[in-house]
Amino acid sequence: MSTDRGRIRITGFDADRVESREPLSDWTETRDTETEGRWTRAWREFRRNRSAMLGLYIVIAMSLLALFARPITIAGVTVQPFSLAPYDPGAILYAQGLDVSAYEAPSLAHPFGTDGSARDVFSRVLYGGRFSLSIGFIVVFVTAAIGLVYGAVAGYYGGWVDEVMMRVLDLIFAFPGLLLALIIVAVLGKGYWELVLAFTAIGWAGYARLIRGEILKVKENEYVLAAKALGARDRRVIFRHVVPNAIAPLIVQASLSIGTVVIGVAALGFLGLGLPPSSAEWGTMLDQTRQTIVQGPGGSIPWWVTVFPGGAIFLFVMSMNLIGDGINDALDAQEGEDVARGGEV
């Protein structure tokens, strides 16, 4: 026994021995393949999800149908000459000398029948996609962008900035969303951009709160401090290091709420506060024909004037939700795979 240290020397404290030892696995540099990016991997995951792909196909089909429903002319130049819809959606057919009456049942000439003003419902449903879909996508894009910046600033700087910005959010959350949109439309008047503004005003708050929460979590990561230690400015730290790691829930939320916005637009239309009464927007079409649900002209109920626009809303919203779920799974699965791959190496 001895009280002296160092009678036994450990010689492994020598990097050369470690580097020249037998390899622990048969992995070699030549076996490695090109790295797959984050989005490539998510897309591969998404494609495996059949219901999400079905939703995607439906949304693409509806968008194309809406796009090619009537020719598009910009400043006198026709940029899109196709016309899938057989009639002008606003045209009152018997006024054009055609042999068509109001509330005609679906037939070969009018697959979805005609409405109370003898307009072709098929043409109107096809064309109406332009309003609902574009409002949905525009509103979600704008609200998500505003919410992202607002939430990122509040979450990243914290303290008083966060406190004040979050109280402003609470103000917006204190209003029932649709009611606020209703008030805005009532004040500004009916119209496409008025609707966009109304839904944007209520929509961004949810994204802001969501992204703020994520950022509070992400900004504690050491790589954020590392970027600051390198001398990066706040803007760079936020948008290069914090936001990309916090954005996944926002994308999921955005894809899910396109459907919500479309429903909201339809609801305002149904309440008579959407687009002008004669326009072909789906919700407005429902509003124009809602009395026929109870009692149609001559005792019969013309189901086609409500079922087809309503069905279009249903189909689109459901497809968007399938896509949203698919994105959620794809981004989640990717995180899971990350962990597994980390352990593998």
Place this chain on the structure above:
Amino acid sequence: MAKTADSPILEIENLTKYYESGGGLVDTLLGRSQEVKALDGVDLELYPGETLGIVGESGCGKTTLARSLLRLIEPTAGTVRYEDEDLTAASDDRLRALRKDIQYIFQDPFASLNPRLTVGDIVGEPLDIHDIAEGEARAERVSDLLETVGLNQRHAHRYPHEFSGGQRQRIGIARALAVDPEVIVCDEPVSALDVSVQAQILNLLKELQAEFGLSYIVIAHDLSVVEHIADRVGVLYLGEFAEVGPTEDVFQPPYHPYAEALLSAIPEPDPGWEGDRIFLSGDVPSPLNPPSGCRFHTRCPKVIQPEWTDMAQSEWRSLMDLKQRLRKADSLEAVTAVREGLEDEDLRQLSRSALEARVRDEFGLPETVGDRKAEEVFGTALDHLHDGAFEAAWTALNDAFESPCERTDPELFDVGDDHRIACLLYDDAYPETPTRTS
């Protein structure tokens, strides 16, 4: 590399960081917030080309020191001078420019690399930030850097999760080297890695130092790491330096009692070794309310006795422990030994002699304490305890047993060439006390 005669490249004076604790808005308004004294007036110098190791146990302020000297967290007070420029007074823009000269390596290579960026972008980021290189030149510099730290340049297009811990730490080092720094602060650079990889990384750091003339501040809790890499060592305890000096001096007597305890805890592979492992009593005190005088006096095995006493050091230490325990105690369980199978008994029913035996048992005190007067004080305290008067018992002990260490906060006393120890044992004003007997 030994200390050179040059002026220091980095000079830290009185660096202090207090964290607000319990800091809700209401608490602040009511003045209820407390300060956690994570770092309390630390001075140090770093000379060009040297490696300064800083050791200490968890929560003693190592990371706070590293981060506040770079102003990654704002220090409460003090100055950090880099080549005669005060960092603590620098504007944000100036500070960003200075980050080119002082870099930081993080403890956890799994957390300190952004998982969404490729290695090339991680290593290239400092080049973008400081407009050092673009396009072709940037790609070239990135692959140079990767090769310098022992990685393959083809790794530039991969993501951090595809690398092992040691490789990731190399990426972190490459990122720090990108701006051609003068000083690198390494916060526990190897503690997240396994032992064989630790050696590789430490040797890499040494090679880079020789190649680029870097100065390091290396934070570690592992003394063998510090011994391997550091030229000078500072031992940190509760936000203050206990001992500073050249590595070989710190690892040899004279010791600060805390440093001595740390050194005795280095594992020894020799099964025939029966060294004198020093066990410290109690836990690290809360930095919310650090002990008065010398911060180590609550655990110090060599805590100085008052002049009137004459007893074995271990008995004196036990009496100090009893006193500290009584200060916060509100039940007898806190100061008595638990007898097996009697966990539920009511200690208040014990006779005075039985209680005394239990207390002696808990603190390892002999039948009678070596000093007659001390024994009397102990008896008085026990009488109070038996009556359930905890406060009176503490007062009795506190009035009689007061170590100079509780009153006086020791300076860093010179004990050798550039070797300083903050302990009253090395102050000439105090006579040599009896050495520890156990």
